[in-house]
Amino acid sequence: MVGRLRRIPKPLCVLLVIAAVEAAAWATALPPLQGPDEIAHLQYTQEIVETPGIPWRSRSGGEPVRYSTEIATAVRWGQLSTLAANPPAHPAWTAVDEDLWRRHDQGLGHRDRADGGWVSALRNPPLYYVYEAVPYLVTYPASIFTREYVMRLANIPLLLVVVASTWLLLGHLFRRSRWLQTVGTAVVTLNPQLTHLAAIVNPDIALAAIWSLALLICVRTAEGGITRGRVAGLAALSAASALTQPRGVPLFLAALLAIGLAWLRARRSAGAPPVLGPVAAWSAAAASVAAAGVIYVWYATRGELSAGPVRQFASYLWQFYLPKLGFLAPNPQSGWTVRDVYIDRFYGTFAQLEVTFPAWLDHLLALGSAAGVVAVVVALVVHRGAVARRRAALAVMAAAALIYILALHAAAWRNILIAPGDPILTGRYLVPLIALFGVCVAMVVSALPRRVAGFAGAAIVSIALVVQFAAIGAVLERFYA
Amino acid sequence: MRKWVLVAYLGGLVAVIAVAAAWALKDRDFPASTAQPPPLFTAPTIPIKPGQAACSNDITVESHSRQMRFQVGTMGKPGPELELTLRWPGAVQRRTQAGGYADNAVLGAEFDPPSEPRLATVCFSNRGRVPAYLFAADGTRPVGREVFGGDVSRSTTTVDGRRIAANVVLSFYEAKPTSILARTSATASRIAVFRPVGTWFVWLLGALFVIGIPAGLAWALLRAAGDDDRV
Numbered sequence: 237m238v239g240r241l242r243r244i245p246k247p248l249c250v251l252l253v254i255a256a257v258e259a260a261a262w263a264t265a266l267p268p269l270q271g272p273d274e275i276a277h278l279q280y281t282q283e284i285v286e287t288p289g290i291p292w293r294s295r296s297g298g299e300p301v302r303y304s305t306e307i308a309t310a311v312r313w314g315q316l317s318t319l320a321a322n323p324p325a326h327p328a329w330t331a332v333d334e335d336l337w338r339r340h341d342q343g344l345g346h347r348d349r350a351d352g353g354w355v356s357a358l359r360n361p362p363l364y365y366v367y368e369a370v371p372y373l374v375t376y377p378a379s380i381f382t383r384e385y386v387m388r389l390a391n392i393p394l395l396l397v398v399v400a401s402t403w404l405l406l407g408h409l410f411r412r413s414r415w416l417q418t419v420g421t422a423v424v425t426l427n428p429q430l431t432h433l434a435a436i437v438n439p440d441i442a443l444a445a446i447w448s449l450a451l452l453i454c455v456r457t458a459e460g461g462i463t464r465g466r467v468a469g470l471a472a473l474s475a476a477s478a479l480t481q482p483r484g485v486p487l488f489l490a491a492l493l494a495i496g497l498a499w500l501r502a503r504r505s506a507g508a509p510p511v512l513g514p515v516a517a518w519s520a521a522a523a524s525v526a527a528a529g530v531i532y533v534w535y536a537t538r539g540e541l542s543a544g545p546v547r548q549f550a551s552y553l554w555q556f557y558l559p560k561l562g563f564l565a566p567n568p569q570s571g572w573t574v575r576d577v578y579i580d581r582f583y584g585t586f587a588q589l590e591v592t593f594p595a596w597l598d599h600l601l602a603l604g605s606a607a608g609v610v611a612v613v614v615a616l617v618v619h620r621g622a623v624a625r626r627r628a629a630l631a632v633m634a635a636a637a638l639i640y641i642l643a644l645h646a647a648a649w650r651n652i653l654i655a656p657g658d659p660i661l662t663g664r665y666l667v668p669l670i671a672l673f674g675v676c677v678a679m680v681v682s683a684l685p686r687r688v689a690g691f692a693g694a695a696i697v698s699i700a701l702v703v704q705f706a707a708i709g710a711v712l713e714r715f716y717a
Numbered sequence: 718m719r720k721w722v723l724v725a726y727l728g729g730l731v732a733v734i735a736v737a738a739a740w741a742l743k744d745r746d747f748p749a750s751t752a753q754p755p756p757l758f759t760a761p762t763i764p765i766k767p768g769q770a771a772c773s774n775d776i777t778v779e780s781h782s783r784q785m786r787f788q789v790g791t792m793g794k795p796g797p798e799l800e801l802t803l804r805w806p807g808a809v810q811r812r813t814q815a816g817g818y819a820d821n822a823v824l825g826a827e828f829d830p831p832s833e834p835r836l837a838t839v840c841f842s843n844r845g846r847v848p849a850y851l852f853a854a855d856g857t858r859p860v861g862r863e864v865f866g867g868d869v870s871r872s873t874t875t876v877d878g879r880r881i882a883a884n885v886v887l888s889f890y891e892a893k894p895t896s897i898l899a900r901t902s903a904t905a906s907r908i909a910v911f912r913p914v915g916t917w918f919v920w921l922l923g924a925l926f927v928i929g930i931p932a933g934l935a936w937a938l939l940r941a942a943g944d945d946d947r948v
Binding site: 245246247250251253254257258260261264265267268269273275276311312313314315317318319320321322324325326327328329330331332333334336337378379381382385386413414415417418419422588686687688689690691692693694695697698699701702704705706708709712713716717 | 835864906913914
């Protein structure tokens with residue numbers, strides 16, 4: 237065991253420690269229950285522990301939101317709801333505030349923990365909440381604040397899975413170049429949105445861990461072939477993804493693609509005759525894509541597959557990324573753009589969404605990211621020989637990203653049809669693909685001459701460090717200054 | 718390669734330090750406690766007629782709470798004189814807000830803070846001839862906005878002894894602008910409240926974050942560059 241631990245590359249060890257420190261610092265600096273929907277996620281876990289059964293249900297049945305007496309007492313006497321999403325508010329931060337809450341909390345018992353009702357998180361599948369039930373139980377009968385804090389810290393292993401999976405994926409793709417592994421993993425480790433999600437009770441961090449690990453196994457399967465362990469791993473991760481968050485359901489499509497590509501490669505290298513001729517094979521591939529597309533559109537349009545709703549969805553999708561064409565219908569979410577999702581809320585926007593970067597920093601991040609996208613395209617062209625050799629890995633990664641992002645859009649459009657005011661698609665939902673963010677950075681650095689690669693990689697990491705510091709600074713300023 | 722890594726990383730680190738120093742050293746209006754922030758969704762007021770008094774309890778005041786801030790509407794008339802009382806067990810302080818202030822003015826009154834945090838009661842008595850409308854929050858939210866946030870605070874507010882649903886929007890600030898760096902110690906203590914960790918743990922995490930992360934990154938980058946150089 238000790239020998240195995242010693243074999244872990246030292247830069248990875250350091251990055252894992254950095255990730256853990258970041259998450260612990262954020263979990264401590266963010267006042268209780270100030271993460272997005274954190275109160276609802278806490279209540280879900282509490283209901284699992286305190287009441288019989290799993291309270292997973294798709295609809296409220298019309299009942300209003302109701303927190304347990306214990307949580308409501310913490311919210312009222314800890315001044316947590318007056319704090320939420322309200323920048324002029326500051327936390328209750330003195331010992332007398334804590335004493336006042338404790339006086340109201342001390343008489344509460346099991347019944348007051350078990351009397352919670354409907355919260356929106358109950359629509360989620362239960363896997364993450366079952367996981368969080370462990371720290372909830374371990375800290376029993378400590379106060380609700382202690383339980384919530386330890387539940388936040390329990391996300392750290394999930395964050396470490398993201399970091400380690402990114403490292404291994406980069407090692408697989410870049411022939412164990414320590415430099416590229418370190419740079420790519422460092423920008424993931426320093427991404428403040430990832431840290432933010434690791435510091436609050438929220439299933440998004442579990443989804444990020446599952447997808448990061450699944451991407452690694454998908455790429456290894458597509459290039460290295462099918463093994464019993466890989467198939468079992470992908471099956472387990474696909475199930476875990478679907479049982480963590482509805483957004484995680486499409487993972488099985490990426491897994492199937494990886495297994496399919498590996499199977500085709502194995503047949504080809506074994507000299508077996510093709511199952512289908514080229515025309516039939518391409519037709520089958522096109523039919524599969526079309527079938528997946530129909531399922532997506534069916535979901536997005538709430539089952540309306542006639543021309544009108546489909547055109548509306550396509551129009552929304554086009555206008556999200558590209559300028560409106562004259563013949564397209566107006567986009568009901570025209571104020572919510574690719575910049576909001578891929579920049580402002582992927583790097584920043586924390587707590588109850590009221591903590592944001594200054595506009596100039598968001599602007600610089602947008603410019604840098606746009607330059608990064610161009611650089612990735614250039615790198616792919618420069619390395620077209622290697623790209624051709626690694627096309628199975630690239631196809632799996634690109635397909636996984638596309639499958640996931642299209643699912644986000646389908647869910648967003650479906651929601652727009654119900655509640656036009658809520659854009660639903662936000663930057664933190666992209667975090668399950670964050671390992672690919674590291675891959676893109678490493679790809680750009682790998683295309684540079686050796687010396688320049690050293691300089692550029694270190695410069696990119698130092699910029700990521702600036703962004704991480706700016707983020708924790710924004711959180712501290714919001715709540716404590 | 719290691720040389721170029723070091724040059725680029727140190728350049729970035731200098732930028733981090735410069736920006737962080739400017740941020741931490743900048744003097745800013747510093748809060749001491751927020752009893753009731755402005756509401757998120759609505760803007761109710763509490764009318765105080767001449768001779769009436771409104772009181773809110775469970776207001777935290779602590780050693781930095783020098784200036785009490787609140788906002789008053791007057792319906793376009795010159796504001797009436799107000800008597801402000803701050804009371805906690807064993808101490809009472811009274812101040813007078815002179816009349817004649819503008820409609821919707823944010824007013825500040827200086828008090829001597831307690832040496833340790835206390836739960837206080839704040840009263841506003843109208844000594845003028847026209848009503849004063851204290852800006853308040855009552856937790857009302859539009860239909861369909863079932864978001865977490867925007868609730869009324871824990872205080873209980875009464876007008877002439879009669880309990881009302883709203884609380885006065887009220888906060889305490891330090892006497893003069895100060896920097897985040899000057900309040901590092903107070904901030905570490907404040908972060909530790911409601912947490913199962915002591916202030917020492919906040920300091921430890923802060924040190925690891927501010928010093929450990931940049932140093933660890935530098936080491937990891939140099940080590941990785943060295944590993945690749947050897948290949």
